[in-house]
Amino acid sequence: MEPIVIKDLVKDFGGFRAVDNLSLTVRSGTFVGFLGPNGAGKTTTIKILTNMLRATSGSAFLNGVDVVKDPKAAMASLGAVVETPEFYPYLTPNETLAYLGELRGMSPEDIRTRTREVLETVKMTEWADKRIGSFSKGMKQRIAIAQAILHRPAVVILDEPTSGLDPRGMAEVRNILAGLKKEGYTIFMSSHLLNEVQEVCDEVALIDRGKLLRSGPVDALLGSVNVHRMEVRTLQQIDGAWLNKISQLEGVQELRANGAMGFSFTLTGGDQEQAEMLRKLQGIELDVVSFRESGVALENLYLSMIKESR
Numbered sequence: 001m002e003p004i005v006i007k008d009l010v011k012d013f014g015g016f017r018a019v020d021n022l023s024l025t026v027r028s029g030t031f032v033g034f035l036g037p038n039g040a041g042k043t044t045t046i047k048i049l050t051n052m053l054r055a056t057s058g059s060a061f062l063n064g065v066d067v068v069k070d071p072k073a074a075m076a077s078l079g080a081v082v083e084t085p086e087f088y089p090y091l092t093p094n095e096t097l098a099y100l101g102e103l104r105g106m107s108p109e110d111i112r113t114r115t116r117e118v119l120e121t122v123k124m125t126e127w128a129d130k131r132i133g134s135f136s137k138g139m140k141q142r143i144a145i146a147q148a149i150l151h152r153p154a155v156v157i158l159d160e161p162t163s164g165l166d167p168r169g170m171a172e173v174r175n176i177l178a179g180l181k182k183e184g185y186t187i188f189m190s191s192h193l194l195n196e197v198q199e200v201c202d203e204v205a206l207i208d209r210g211k212l213l214r215s216g217p218v219d220a221l222l223g224s225v226n227v228h229r230m231e232v233r234t235l236q237q238i239d240g241a242w243l244n245k246i247s248q249l250e251g252v253q254e255l256r257a258n259g260a261m262g263f264s265f266t267l268t269g270g271d272q273e274q275a276e277m278l279r280k281l282q283g284i285e286l287d288v289v290s291f292r293e294s295g296v297a298l299e300n301l302y303l304s305m306i307k308e309s310r
């Protein structure tokens with residue numbers, strides 16, 4: 001049974017089509033990134049899947065159960081994190097999870113075991129008896145993930161789970177999600193960050209203006225990328241004279257200083273071209289400390305793919 005199947009899904013708001021004939025399947029055990037720019041229709045799709053919104057037409061199935069026809073059974077196999085979670089500020093994680101577990105029909109025994117396990121998973125064990133009201137946004141988000149997996153759902157759906165978090169909070173949430181994938185959960189996560197999807201997901205579904213543009217393994221999608229933004233760190237100070245020399249190397253485009261001891265540029269080509277470029281840099285006696293792709297060119301590609309489809 002496929003954890004998520006979306007068929008010809010349409011959602012109109014008045015005369016505006018927010019989701020436009022979307023069809024998508026998420027296979028068991030995969031971590032799928034639902035990628036699209038602001039307003040693409042990600043939240044709308046996720047709200048239909050989680051029974052917070054009714055579709056105009058089309059259908060959605062969770063674990064084979066029709067979300068519209070049998071929402072209760074469909075929701076039983078789902079754990080979700082949608083929008084900034086609201087918790088009772090005066091309750092602790094232990095109390096909150098006990099309450100939610102009871103609502104979901106779990107036994108007291110099961111609630112106790114699972115609470116311990118999920119707080120461990122989201123690294124919040126030492127906060128189990130502190131009031132949520134005092135928690136940071138990142139900590140609340142981890143509690144939101146804990147509640148989503150409490151009843152061991154077959155599929156976890158998250159709408160931009162790292163949005164509004166600082167870089168460390170984002171990294172922590174991504175780590176936790178990568179851990180869930182290892183535990184065997186099927187995960188469907190929306191994001192507008194290509195680098196985030198690249199980091200944690202194994203498949204990607206790209207949407208814009210409510211339409212599916214591409215879907216498939218992240219590697220296959222990114223394998224088609226042949227423009228890279230390269231970031232280089234050096235032992236030398238990169239002054240005007242160095243920039244001048246570097247800019248004369250064949251293949252270096254859009255060269256920019258990056259701090260005192262580094263620079264970045266755009267390179268067309270794949271591994272072969274990157275290896276050659278590194279040799280050229282060393283050929284002009286640059287002491288290269290690190291030489292790597294940064295996310296910028298990927299963001300460019302993402303924008304260009306969206307433009308292509310318009």
Ligand SMILES: Nc1ncnc2c1ncn2[C@@H]1O[C@H](COP(=O)(O)OP(=O)(O)OP(=O)(O)O)[C@@H](O)[C@H]1O
Nearest residue numbers: 013016018036037038039040041042043044045192
């Ligand atoms: N209740 C509503 N009434 C009218 N229009 C809506 C409503 N909800 C969403 N929309 C519109 O539908 C489109 C898709 O919105 P949605 O929130 O699904 O996008 P998104 O991909 O989640 O974007 P973001 O990255 O900004 O969260 C947007 O143009 C939005 O303005």
Ligand SMILES: [Mg+2]
Nearest residue numbers: 042043044160
């Ligand atoms: Mg959204």
